[in-house]
Amino acid sequence: MTINTLAKGAWHREQMASFRKMEKVIVAMQDPDMGVKMRNQRLLITVIPHAMTGRDIIDWLIQKYNICEEEALHVGAMLVRYGYVYPLKEPRSLVLRPDESPYRFQVSQPPLHPPAIYLAKKNIRKQGELMEYEKERYSVLHKRINHTWDFVVMQAREQLRASKQRRKADRIVLECQEQAYWLINRPPVRPLLLYSVVLDYIETCRRALGRNRVKSSICLEGFVKYSEQYLNHDPIMQGCLPSNPWISDDTAHWTMNAEVVPSPTRLRVERWSFSFMELLNDSMGRREFMTYLEKEFSAENLCFWQACEDVRHGENSRIIEKVEDIYKNFLAPGAARWVNIDSKTMDKTLHGIRHPHRFVMDDAQMHIYFLMKKDSYPRYLKSDLYKNMLAKAVVPQETKKSVFPFMRRQRHASPSPAQAVAPEDGQAKGAGQAGTNSAAGSQA
Amino acid sequence: MACQGLQSGETLASLKKESDSLKKKLEEERGKLNDIELHQVAEKVEMLGALSIKTKRLLKGHGNKVLCMDWCKDKRRLVSSSQDGKVIVWDAFTLNKEHGVTLPCTWVMACAYAPSGCAVACGGLDNKCSVFPLSLDKNENLSAKKKAVAMHTNYVSGCTFTNSDMQLLTSSGDGTCALWDVESGQLLQSFHGHTADVLSLDLAPSETGNTFVSGGSDKKANVWDMRSGQNIQSFESHESDINCVKYYPSGDAFASASDDSTCRFYDLRADREVAVYQKDSVIFGASTVDFSLSGRLLFAGYNDYTINVWDVLKGTRVSVLFGHENRVSRVRVSPDGTALCSASWDNTLRIWA
Numbered sequence: 001m002t003i004n005t006l007a008k009g010a011w012h013r014e015q016m017a018s019f020r021k022m023e024k025v026i027v028a029m030q031d032p033d034m035g036v037k038m039r040n041q042r043l044l045i046t047v048i049p050h051a052m053t054g055r056d057i058i059d060w061l062i063q064k065y066n067i068c069e070e071e072a073l074h075v076g077a078m079l080v081r082y083g084y085v086y087p088l089k090e091p092r093s094l095v096l097r098p099d100e101s102p103y104r105f106q107v108s109q110p111p112l113h114p115p116a117i118y119l120a121k122k123n124i125r126k127q128g129e130l131m132e133y134e135k136e137r138y139s140v141l142h143k144r145i146n147h148t149w150d151f152v153v154m155q156a157r158e159q160l161r162a163s164k165q166r167r168k169a170d171r172i173v174l175e176c177q178e179q180a181y182w183l184i185n186r187p188p189v190r191p192l193l194l195y196s197v198v199l200d201y202i203e204t205c206r207r208a209l210g211r212n213r214v215k216s217s218i219c220l221e222g223f224v225k226y227s228e229q230y231l232n233h234d235p236i237m238q239g240c241l242p243s244n245p246w247i248s249d250d251t252a253h254w255t256m257n258a259e260v261v262p263s264p265t266r267l268r269v270e271r272w273s274f275s276f277m278e279l280l281n282d283s284m285g286r287r288e289f290m291t292y293l294e295k296e297f298s299a300e301n302l303c304f305w306q307a308c309e310d311v312r313h314g315e316n317s318r319i320i321e322k323v324e325d326i327y328k329n330f331l332a333p334g335a336a337r338w339v340n341i342d343s344k345t346m347d348k349t350l351h352g353i354r355h356p357h358r359f360v361m362d363d364a365q366m367h368i369y370f371l372m373k374k375d376s377y378p379r380y381l382k383s384d385l386y387k388n389m390l391a392k393a394v395v396p397q398e399t400k401k402s403v404f405p406f407m408r409r410q411r412h413a414s415p416s417p418a419q420a421v422a423p424e425d426g427q428a429k430g431a432g433q434a435g436t437n438s439a440a441g442s443q444a
Numbered sequence: 445m446a447c448q449g450l451q452s453g454e455t456l457a458s459l460k461k462e463s464d465s466l467k468k469k470l471e472e473e474r475g476k477l478n479d480i481e482l483h484q485v486a487e488k489v490e491m492l493g494a495l496s497i498k499t500k501r502l503l504k505g506h507g508n509k510v511l512c513m514d515w516c517k518d519k520r521r522l523v524s525s526s527q528d529g530k531v532i533v534w535d536a537f538t539l540n541k542e543h544g545v546t547l548p549c550t551w552v553m554a555c556a557y558a559p560s561g562c563a564v565a566c567g568g569l570d571n572k573c574s575v576f577p578l579s580l581d582k583n584e585n586l587s588a589k590k591k592a593v594a595m596h597t598n599y600v601s602g603c604t605f606t607n608s609d610m611q612l613l614t615s616s617g618d619g620t621c622a623l624w625d626v627e628s629g630q631l632l633q634s635f636h637g638h639t640a641d642v643l644s645l646d647l648a649p650s651e652t653g654n655t656f657v658s659g660g661s662d663k664k665a666n667v668w669d670m671r672s673g674q675n676i677q678s679f680e681s682h683e684s685d686i687n688c689v690k691y692y693p694s695g696d697a698f699a700s701a702s703d704d705s706t707c708r709f710y711d712l713r714a715d716r717e718v719a720v721y722q723k724d725s726v727i728f729g730a731s732t733v734d735f736s737l738s739g740r741l742l743f744a745g746y747n748d749y750t751i752n753v754w755d756v757l758k759g760t761r762v763s764v765l766f767g768h769e770n771r772v773s774r775v776r777v778s779p780d781g782t783a784l785c786s787a788s789w790d791n792t793l794r795i796w797a
Contacts, residue, residue: 032455048636048673086597088634104636197639198459204637204675205466211677214713215477219696220485222713223739224757226694228489230738235782236497236797237740245520245537246500246783246797254519257780277651312653313608316625316632358632359671366652411538417518417561418543418578 036060041102054097241396249409266393276373300337308365323356486757501795509789525552554603567600615642637675650695659686688732701730721754737781745772
């Protein structure tokens with residue numbers, strides 16, 4: 001710190017006063033009767049409880065302190081800048097907008113443990129120059145937040161490092177800010193900030209009370225059954241055939257279970273019968289199921305489901321285009337692959353398509369999913385297609401233990417999945433580092 | 445101002461009373477359907493034989509504490525991040541380092557492999573989570589292609605891609621979790637409810653794929669609906685910070701690891717804690733957990749440098765894995781269940797099988 005002690009003293013006393021004042025404002029803002037109106041705010045399609053709009057904040061400031069809009073904007077901006085209030089939309093931009101933008105009170109103190117960091121930084125910068133009461137506080141804090149102490153110290157170091165790159169004026173402001181926080185010496189959780197916390201908790205409790213719960217005996221039995229069903233599929237518990245690649249250095253197990261194989265293993269085909277999700281999660285299983293559905297003339301269901309998944313998990317920018325495609329192919333009257341959804345869901349979906357968003361196909365997708373799960377899937381498992389697949393399935397031979405156990409097999413590399421998007425200038429095959437064996441790997 | 449203070453004080457007190465009574469009511473409701481304990485149901489299950497799990501690979505290369513790792517879907521590659529800002533992509537089978545990036549910040553606490561295997565996400569003290577496409581061109585500067593996706597107001601403690609490369613879910617020291625569109629960096633959803641730092645999150649493997657669980661310094665584990673942003677379930681039974689949360693493979697339950705040196709198992713349909721994995725000799729905090737493929741085993745990494753293996757159903761400890769020379773920061777079972785990877789503050793990663 002390059003300012004002389006006297007100036008420092010005067011500066012931070014002044015800063016301290018302004019922080020105290022800001023705090024008073026925050027306290028008043030949160031008053032349940034006379035404070036800023038808090039309500040559920042819409043953010044996209046979410047409803048966030050106990051939030052307030054920028055407009056409300058400005059109006060409240062104007063009314064409470066009898067000031068003009070410009071000054072209210074200025075005061076409000078300070079509250080946001082110092083982190084007492086934060087924006088829910090565009091969190092990168094710490095600005096108070098006098099419109100419907102939603103804001104919330106900061107619950108935890110920004111930044112993380114400011115007193116601790118301030119002291120840690122001071123300690124680092126000026127080894128052993130903490131004042132007596134600071135030393136005492138430092139050790140108290142250390143005990144109290146012991147488990148996060150490493151984070152505190154590294155936050156301190158990080159901030160020191162970052163601050164060296166700032167301009168002198170900025171540095172000074174920040175240091176004063178921190179000193180002020182330290183000097184205010186507030187208790188760990190300010191009682192009045194607890195309002196939003198308690199209100200949130202009450203709402204969560206109310207919602208939880210309305211839940212349907214399942215008897216323990218049923219749930220717990222479920223875990224036992226699941227573990228039993230998957231026991232043979234758990235390599236760490238039962239080993240795997242022909243051998244565990246990590247133990248034998250033989251990648252046959254992976255080769256045999258690759259995404260596309262002429263004949264899948266028995267365990268893999270068996271697993272498709274455990275649940276509909278298992279079948280769909282395996283690309284080969286999904287293909288087999290599609291073949292079956294084609295025979296039954298209901299393949300459009302699976303295609304529709306896949307298209308909906310694509311909307312849900314895809315880029316924001318392509319949602320509208322994808323939803324339009326879905327409508328054209330699956331939902332429009334006379335569509336080539338029309339899916340059979342109940343009229344209520346269809347109406348709701350068609351209505352939603354007018355303003356497409358990521359979840360607009362959810363209800364329809366769910367309907368088709370359960371249709372397949374309850375109807376097509378069980379019939380698939382009983383079908384010849386599946387039964388033949390199971391009969392043909394390979395059961396790998398267990399690799400005999402090596403005759404020369406002390407000679408380690410060569411560990412072969414595999415093509416990196418990153419190759420799939422290699423640049424167009426012909427670097428697609430065998431590029432870069434994915435080729436060499438490592439003879440220098442260490443043993444257990 | 446003084447009388448306003450009094451009003452506020454009274455209202456807060458009455459709200460707290462209401463909150464406490466609701467909490468009690470909730471505990472009562474949860475207890476009503478509690479007709480049997482897990483270890484009782486598990487009595488008929490066979491005891492597990494002795495497990496022989498040894499270190500099969502030792503990944504050396506980080507110059508500082510390894511804080512996080514994640515497996516690639518190809519079952520052999522993984523990404524790891526460390527305190528010195530380095531993020532490395534390894535082929536753990538051959539021990540080859542395939543990609544390396546140095547982030548401008550230290551303490552990269554979160555890293556994740558994209559489902560396609562073509563990108564990784566990482567973040568930490570820089571309050572951001574950035575996505576790097578993985579290029580095989582040696583001359584390509586990966587750092588240049590970095591895209592900052594998530595922006596929080598405090599450190600990023602965890603991140604994961606959702607079912608595609610296009611969406612990223614993050615947890616942060618600012619007490620919130622958030623869902624982001626990778627392409628545009630837009631915030632799609634934010635999740636408020638934790639009253640302290642959120643330290644970990646995990647996506648549910650459910651068929652509708654809509655929920656995730658988070659655990660934080662407020663000792664709470666919250667389950668969220670990704671679509672509405674609502675906190676749909678909350679569990680508070682740990683006595684200290686929850687460092688890690690992980691779903692049971694069926695998606696009907698999850699486990700948590702905490703500084704109170706216990707791991708706990710929560711049943712989502714019964715809506716309560718059903719098991720506590722603890723031992724008098726286990727004194728140090730647990731920082732990470734993961735299930736074996738069948739969900740029968742729970743691997744937990746601790747601050748005393750060990751990994752304890754628990755029988756999820758019976759509640760007993762099956763094995764202890766020694767080897768690391770400092771805290772274990774992360775354990776993850778590989779996607780096909782053939783191996784366990786552990787990352788540690790001793791600068792190494794170990795593959796166990």
